[in-house]
Amino acid sequence: MTGRSRFRALILFVIFIAARATAFAAGNIKIAIDAEFGIPHSTSAQAVRTGAQVAVNEINSAGGVLGRKLEIIERDNRAVPARSLNNIRELAADPDVVAVMCGRYSPVVVELLPEIHRLKMPMLDPWAAADPITENDYSPNYVFRLSLRDSWALQVMMRHALKMGIRKVGILLPNTEWGRSSLKAAEKTATTDTHQEIAATQWYNWGDSGTIMAERYDAVRKTGAEALIFVANDREAVILTREMSRMPKEQRLPIIAHWGLTGGQFFEQSGTALKAIDLTVVQTYSFLGKSDPIARRVLTGLKSVTGSDDPRKVVSPVGVAHAYDLVHLLARAIKQARSTDRQAVRNAMENLGPYQGLVRQLDKPFTAKRHDALTVNEAFMARFADDGAIEPVIKIRH
Incomplete structure (x- = not known):
């Protein structure tokens, strides 16, 4: 080896060591989960x-x-917007946090939108379904959803009916942004698609008693x-299920x-009451x-x-599947941006190439004008089996 070759090799070695040292000094890239x-x-x-x-383990391996x-870090917001x-704000102060993933409560996420965009923090949505979460007025938009939308959910639900x-x-709805988004979607579907009659709309508040829930249900039934x-x-679903199970069979509507x-222990908390009710629920993925x-x-x-690879024992499978795919997409965006700079990662998310995901093949997950990765075609109705597994029923063509 000539002196020049040795010198070149030394320079390359120094660059390699410096790059490794820089990566080590920078610490892990953090993905935060702020949820309930x-x-x-x-x-x-x-x-x-x-x-x-699961996705992080694959990527790190x-x-x-x-x-x-x-690295995954988490914060508990207890579904309280002020806590979130x-x-x-705390997470945004950590330069190693590249993005925040939300939970299932749409009202919390909607309240966060101004601060998310002020802080320029990418928000990944694997569950919360209110349409305004991604259909917001912010440009550039920092929210990326791989999940259901209320407009799709209600379309599939009404078509199932x-x-x-x-x-x-x-219709029985919570008096929240989620409820309002869902009612808007139901009314549009009934008018333009299924041509069904919405006989009554009743509202409830989170924390309402069984008596109130039964009264709201009875008001709907009597129309x-x-x-x-x-x-x-x-919580509210368990309360209504128990109340309905005590009613005469002819008064129990599907x-x-x-x-x-x-997103909770509905099956376990409902117990035998669920067997008395004809209940189907919308989903987007099943193992x-x-x-x-x-x-x-x-x-x-x-x-x-x-500790389990039994597909029947996967808890809240849509949350598992959506979060898995979102982390892989985020990792691709970081790699494409060649940076953990949040604005650069946000821009890369809009320009990702094809991705074969768990939920589906995504030819172009997001664009500047479309921040929802899925479509109505992923939505289907399901039932709880006797062991608590959520089993798909025959898909409805959309």
Whole structure:
């Protein structure tokens, strides 16, 4: 080796060592989850964390991103917007936090939108479904969703009712942004698509008693509604299920539910009351019956994180699946941007190439004008099996 060659080799070695040292000094790239970890019986935030962790483990095993490992950190907002705002501000002060992932509560995320955009913090949405979360007036838009939208959920729910021969529905909704978004979607679907009659709309507040929930339900039933379109999380769904199970059989309408109730221990808390109710719920992904390589790989990863690779025991599967795909997309955006600069990562998210995800093949996950990765075609109705697994029913063509 000549002196010049040795010198060149030395320079390359020094550059390599410096790059490794810089990556080490910079620490891990952090993905934060700000969600409802502390709510009793909630499983949605934990499912999001599980799916994200499986993806992080895969990425780190392959060498990480930009020579750095990914790390999941979490904050508990208890579905309280003020707590979430404080969490976001704290997380934004950490330069190693590249993005924040939200939970299932749409009202919390909607309240966060001004601060997210003021801080220029990329927000990844694996669950919260209110349409205004991504259909906001911010440009550039820092929110990227791989999840259901209320407009899609209600379309599938109303079409499911129509397939059952139901022309007249009643709607029971929370008095929140999620409820308002869902009602708007139901009314549009009834007018332009299914041509069903919405016989009555009733509102409830989070924390309402069983007596109040039963009264709201009874008001809907007495209008002649043939089924109940129900937008609820697990707590209110458990209360109504128990109340309805005590009613005469002829007074129990079929319930066609939004997916919030699958983000908690609805099945366990409902107990035998659920057997008395005809309840279906909208979903976007199920591990049941999947044999593709990605599903098998994720189930293997789930065993290392949760101790089980049984597809029937995956808790809140939509949260797991969506978070898994979002973390992989974020990692690709960081790599494409060649930086963890949040604005650069945001720009890269809009320009990602094809990605074969767990939920579906995404030819172009996001664009400058479309920040929802999924479509209505991923949505389907499902039922709780006797063991608590959420089993798809026959898909409705959209």
